Amino acid sequence: MRALVSGLLMSVLAALPAASQDFTTLKGHGGPIMGVQVDPATGRVISGSFDNSVGLWQGRDPRWLEGHDAAVNTVLFLAPDRAASGGDDFNVILWDLDAGTPSRLTGHQGKVAGLSVSPDGALLASASWDGSIGLWPLVAPDGAPRFLRGHGSGVNAVTFASDGARLFSASADGTIRVWDVASGEDRVLTDQGFGVNRLVLGPNDAWLAYGAVDGVTRVIDPVSGEQLYDFSLERRPVLAMAHHEATSQMAVGDGHGYIMMIDTGTWRITRDFRAMQRGPVWALDFSADGASILAGGLDDVVYSWPVALLDEFDPAGSSQRQSFLRDPETMPNGERQFMRKCSICHALTPPPSRKAGPTLYDLFGRKAGAIADYPYSDILATSDIIWSDDTIDALFDMGPDHYIPGSRMPMQVIRAETDRQDLIAFLRSATAPDTAPDAGPNKEN
Incomplete structure (x- = not known):
């Protein structure tokens, strides 16, 4: 049949x-x-x-x-x-x-x-x-x-x-x-x-x-x-x-x-x-x-x-879905926080990226607004923020609209400290140059 x-x-x-x-x-x-x-x-x-x-x-x-x-x-x-x-x-x-x-x-x-x-x-x-x-x-x-x-x-x-x-x-x-x-x-x-x-x-x-x-x-x-x-x-x-x-x-x-x-x-x-x-x-x-x-x-x-x-026809995406649509129950908590809060805008792979925001590849120790050819807002391009455990924690604790007023980053707050720490641990591993995944979905950092 x-x-x-x-x-x-x-x-x-x-x-x-x-x-x-x-x-x-x-x-x-x-x-x-x-x-x-x-x-x-x-x-x-x-x-x-x-x-x-x-x-x-x-x-x-x-x-x-x-x-x-x-x-x-x-x-x-x-x-x-x-x-x-x-x-x-x-x-x-x-x-x-x-x-x-x-x-x-x-x-x-x-x-x-x-x-x-x-x-x-x-x-x-x-x-x-x-x-x-x-x-x-x-x-x-x-x-x-x-x-x-x-x-x-x-x-x-x-x-x-x-x-x-x-x-x-x-x-x-x-x-x-x-x-x-x-x-x-x-x-x-x-x-x-x-x-x-x-x-x-x-x-x-x-x-x-x-x-x-x-x-x-x-x-x-x-x-x-x-x-x-x-x-x-x-x-x-x-x-x-x-x-x-x-x-x-x-x-x-x-x-x-x-x-x-x-x-x-x-x-x-x-x-x-x-x-x-x-x-x-x-x-x-x-x-x-x-x-x-x-x-x-x-x-x-x-x-x-x-x-x-x-x-x-089967529905689109029934056999292969974007990673930000994966079942959250199959992920550890840090990855789950990334998928919910970041993945639709940011990639984890080396540039260039067609996502709405710049890639998070090699994030830690990087100055905010430093990816070449990405059209950052003026507030972020001239910021003195260096991405670290502390600055990422503050970003999601306060929310981008309070931590970096005037940037284009969408409002994202992670209330629980354990969730923020799990996200930071995931990012530290997943964005490292020798461990970043081959693919992963991608606003402004």
Whole structure:
């Protein structure tokens, strides 16, 4: 039976268009995948990762676009030769894809979580956790940005209406708002009650779908806000959505690792696929022809599956997981503390590393901010800290925000002294030049 299924799978794969066969796994990032998009004109893929990098993929060959100083949350093709990205560093970056050069757009005071470009390509909208929406001129890039304010909390997603005169936004305050782009006036379209994470606007603005923190997936009228359909399941939160107009498919990814496929012609669920073995689905898009679905999550890989055969696949990572997803009960306490607090950002191997932070290899006795070519914050680059038992203990006892105020290191506190000492003992062994492991996952030290 297994041979029969395998043969059927290979024959169907062979019948798929060549562009679809390019998508199996895209490897090379050094951290979880936060955003992904396919350019329908060229089939190229752009990805954003916790490793601070943007990946540009032609088939499986990446080019790395470096410019962000923190995790990249969202990516967007503006044209075959232009793209935009937004990150935890509060910045929007415009990319010349041929030259690989960045143009930084500054003004937000919180992470950038979503992007949308107007239908005429003249305006880029950005959603930020500072509660504002940035409007950035693209035709006259030296023009001053505008910021729309009205949400009571962070903005997670934005999308332009087909006429470009209106803009929809979704916020952690539970509301979806409609903005008049010219005047900046807004109205509440719906108040979901729980934070809204994602938006998809249907063709000709016929419907608006949204996904929320409480697991709600609903479709509403984009004028009246009236509910049209409800696809909410007992899984939360909804973290990713994508739509392929030509094939009338919508994909919804959630915190339990599932991708729900909805036929937007008949408005029914066609598949409900466990995409990730462990962890959420943070990023989704369809291949140019709609035959495959691309997804990203905790792994440092962009996965892809043929939509027609989703039920035949095991979840991604079921046979080989990142080390930071290993069962903690199988590790000694020091390694367990490292995996929980450090491993998603830091490698234990010699540089270079594609993780979000510099490698911890040969850590003890090293001056903070000393790894060549790593973009440290000014506070750490000019610090006189030398990493030792005492300084590492103080770092996790006080927390980076108190021990090194102004650094980009995420808040990590280890309360128990025994846990800190076990971590230090593990690091002293695992980061020593003659004992550091060959591989191990990787913010700033």
